[in-house]
Amino acid sequence: MAASEQRRAWVREAIRRIEADFQRSSDTHLIPLVLPGFPGIDLYVKDESSHPTGSLKHRLARSLFLYALCNGWLDEGSTVVEASSGSTAISEAYFARLLGLPFVAVMPRTTSRQKIAAIEFQGGRCHLVDDARAVYAQSERIAAGLGGHYLDQFTYAERATDWRANNNIAESIYTQMQRESHPCPTWIACSAGTGGTLATIGRYVNHRRHDTRVCGADPEFSVFFDHYATGERAIELQAGSRIEGIGRPRVEPSFVPGVLDAMVQVPDVWSLGAMHALSERLGRRVGASTGTNLLAALACARAMRSRGAHGSIVTLLCDDGERYRDTYFDDAWLSQQGLACAGQAAAVHRLIERGAWPDELLQTWRLAGEVA
Numbered sequence: 001m002a003a004s005e006q007r008r009a010w011v012r013e014a015i016r017r018i019e020a021d022f023q024r025s026s027d028t029h030l031i032p033l034v035l036p037g038f039p040g041i042d043l044y045v046k047d048e049s050s051h052p053t054g055s056l057k058h059r060l061a062r063s064l065f066l067y068a069l070c071n072g073w074l075d076e077g078s079t080v081v082e083a084s085s086g087s088t089a090i091s092e093a094y095f096a097r098l099l100g101l102p103f104v105a106v107m108p109r110t111t112s113r114q115k116i117a118a119i120e121f122q123g124g125r126c127h128l129v130d131d132a133r134a135v136y137a138q139s140e141r142i143a144a145g146l147g148g149h150y151l152d153q154f155t156y157a158e159r160a161t162d163w164r165a166n167n168n169i170a171e172s173i174y175t176q177m178q179r180e181s182h183p184c185p186t187w188i189a190c191s192a193g194t195g196g197t198l199a200t201i202g203r204y205v206n207h208r209r210h211d212t213r214v215c216g217a218d219p220e221f222s223v224f225f226d227h228y229a230t231g232e233r234a235i236e237l238q239a240g241s242r243i244e245g246i247g248r249p250r251v252e253p254s255f256v257p258g259v260l261d262a263m264v265q266v267p268d269v270w271s272l273g274a275m276h277a278l279s280e281r282l283g284r285r286v287g288a289s290t291g292t293n294l295l296a297a298l299a300c301a302r303a304m305r306s307r308g309a310h311g312s313i314v315t316l317l318c319d320d321g322e323r324y325r326d327t328y329f330d331d332a333w334l335s336q337q338g339l340a341c342a343g344q345a346a347a348v349h350r351l352i353e354r355g356a357w358p359d360e361l362l363q364t365w366r367l368a369g370e371v372a
């Protein structure tokens with residue numbers, strides 16, 4: 001068989017395997033979370049931790065592999081490389097193994113041990129760097145050195161994901177909301193790492209002309225909120241985010257502020273307090289970015305209540321908290337990092353139960369757009 005025929009056959013088989021894997025997978029759940037302190041407002045969390053690789057990044061990894069295959073960027077034996085905070089790399093290692101390709105994840109040395117183990121469990125290799133900002137250049141260099149391909153989620157997340165349909169996360173949310181009291185959410189709130197999930201949700205809402213507002217969420221040590229609030233692009237930070245998976249030290253190409261109606265910057269101790277409170281209310285651990293999402297959703301509830309509006313809000317449960325048992329769920333680690341948050345967790349319970357807004361939060365978070 002001619003080399004070109006052999007190559008075409010390999011690419012086609014690779015796509016068939018990914019589509020077959022998709023066919024074998026069921027959709028993620030939409031879980032109602034009762035807010036006694038906000039009568040008339042229904043909150044739902046989209047549980048992306050139930051994907052085979054435990055996070056929302058399973059969707060992106062599938063899209064990035066299909067995008068690279070259909071662009072002719074991957075061949076039999078290509079080494080696949082990615083710059084990641086961990087979640088994307090776990091999902092990409094899964095698809096690389098499905099296709100029989102070597103996989104290298106370039107990550108900050110601070111990435112949790114569980115995530116590193118999860119990548120190695122999927123057959124991937126981890127390349128750790130001290131400076132989080134060096135992950136891009138290192139990924140390029142490693143891919144070039146091995147004659148492989150750098151998937152580059154930060155650039156292609158917004159391009160590789162089908163924002164019009166194809167059971168993307170937004171289409172799945174609207175389908176699952178159909179029989180609820182308020183089937184069209186007043187708000188969808190979620191945080192950004194690449195910005196790909198927000199771009200997909202915002203574009204889908206605009207394309208389908210849904211009467212839904214989209215609220216972005218940012219942790220400390222990230223530039224997305226300031227970029228949204230000022231339009232300034234050339235912002236760079238020395239240190240990276242402390243909330244794994246979200247927040248970036250530079251404005252990433254896949255962050256699309258034009259799809260947002262509002263943004264919230266949440267102090268890290270409140271993201272972690274909300275993570276603990278939600279884990280207790282769900283009876284299982286969720287990741288820290290889900291805590292950030294919950295407070296952004298509550299900022300949307302606050303805006304609705306100030307207008308006397310009833311309706312529904314949807315946010316994302318991005319990943320399983322078991323990955324952080326040695327960090328965010330370890331009190332000694334939290335106090336060592338200056339992130340002890342028991343008081344904040346208790347305050348978030350009171351906020352959900354009684355709608356009692358903690359002064360410390362109101363004085364330290366930042367709001368922009370229609371929630372301000």
Ligand SMILES: Cc1ncc(COP(=O)(O)O)c(C=O)c1O
Pocket residue numbers: 055056057085087088157191192193194195196197198244245246287289290318319
């Ligand atoms: C745990 C977690 N939450 C949220 C996100 C944000 O997703 P996106 O990259 O689509 O903005 C990420 C991204 O890596 C993540 O790992």
